Amino acid sequence: MRARVLLADDHTIVTEGLKSILEPEFxxxxxxxxxxxxxxxxxxxxxxxxxxxxxxxxxxxxxxxxLLKKKTAxxxxxxxxxxxxxxxxxxxxxxxxSGYLLKQSAGExxxxxxxxxxxxxxxxxxxxxxEVWESFMRAGADPSRSSEKLTARQREVLxxxxxxxxxxxxxxxxxxxxxxxxxxxxxxxxxxxxxTTAQLIQYAIKRGIVSL
Numbered sequence: 268m269r270a271r272v273l274l275a276d277d278h279t280i281v282t283e284g285l286k287s288i289l290e291p292e293f294x295x296x297x298x299x300x301x302x303x304x305x306x307x308x309x310x311x312x313x314x315x316x317x318x319x320x321x322x323x324x325x326x327x328x329x330x331x332x333x334l335l336k337k338k339t340a341x342x343x344x345x346x347x348x349x350x351x352x353x354x355x356x357x358x359x360x361x362x363x364x365s366g367y368l369l370k371q372s373a374g375e376x377x378x379x380x381x382x383x384x385x386x387x388x389x390x391x392x393x394x395x396x397x398e399v400w401e402s403f404m405r406a407g408a409d410p411s412r413s414s415e416k417l418t419a420r421q422r423e424v425l426x427x428x429x430x431x432x433x434x435x436x437x438x439x440x441x442x443x444x445x446x447x448x449x450x451x452x453x454x455x456x457x458x459x460x461x462x463t464t465a466q467l468i469q470y471a472i473k474r475g476i477v478s479l
Contacts, residue, residue, distance in 0.1 A: 269292070270294065270315040270316060270385055271293070271294045271296045271313070271315045272294065272295050272316050273295075273305070273308055273309065273316070273318070274297070274317075275298070275299050275300075275301075275302070275304075275305040275308075275320065275323065275328070275331075276320040276323070276347075277300040277301060277320065277323050277324055278320075279300075281320075281370070285347075285377070288374035288377060289318075292378055293316075293381065297312055297314075300324070301326060302323050302330060303326045304325075305317065305319060305331050306334055309335055309339070309342055315342065316343045316345060316384060317335075317345070318345050318347050319346055320346070320347060321346055321350060321359065321475040322349075322350075322475050322477060326423070326426065327426055327475070327476045327477070328344075328346060328359075329359060329474075329475070330362075330423070332363045333419065334419070335363065336362075336363035340363075343366070343384040344366070345365060345366035345368070345381060346366065347368055347372075347377060348367070348369065348370060348475065349369065349371075350475045351369055351394070352475070353395055353399045354405075356391065356395055356398075356399045358474075360399075365389055365390065366381075366383065366384045366389065366391070367390070367391055367392060367395070367399070368380050368390070368391075368392035369392055369394070376392065416458060417459075420441070421451050421454060422476075424448060424451040424452055425455055425470075425471055425476065426476050426477060427440060428452060428467055428468070429468045429470075429476060429477045430477055434449060434452075
């Protein structure tokens with residue numbers, strides 16, 4: 268029986284390209300374009316592996332994986348991303364990912380990565396292996412390097428603020444009051460040591476939560 272794969276990426280041209288690479292080897296059960304849709308599809312379709320981008324609208328890949336792993340540890344997640352960032356890869360693995368490779372990688376590498384995680388092992392693209400190991404060592408010495416120090420709700424507010432939503436829109440999306448959103452925003456800025464919304468946006472871009 269072929270492994271079931273779900274694709275999560277907000278760029279249609281990427282998912283179409285991935286389909287042509289993966290369909291001969293795996294059963295593609297669906298495609299989604301944001302993290303929230305990924306969670307819904309994962310529960311409904313029960314894929315063996317999700318190939319996901321980190322930077323997705325509404326809910327980024329890192330937070331989507333954190334939520335996914337609270338529901339099921341069975342589904343493996345392989346991040347396919349443009350971010351050549353060892354610290355971000357480290358955060359991805361801490362969030363629950365099993366694989367991390369770059370979008371400029373050859374299609375054969377993605378197939379290898381999927382087979383690797385299906386065997387219960389971790390896959391890191393060779394060009395980042397040494398840097399990721401060093402990043403793990405640094406993160407162990409200084410856990411505050413990771414945005415994991417933010418609560419799940421603070422990370423949601425961070426993403427929505429960085430995407431340009433108003434306080435009213437964020438409050439409506441999260442079903443809370445404007446005052447609660449403002450409180451979350453203040454708390455996360457204090458925790459990150461940031462002073463302005465512009466700095467919040469820069470942080471979100473650097474962490475791969477939103478794109479330019």
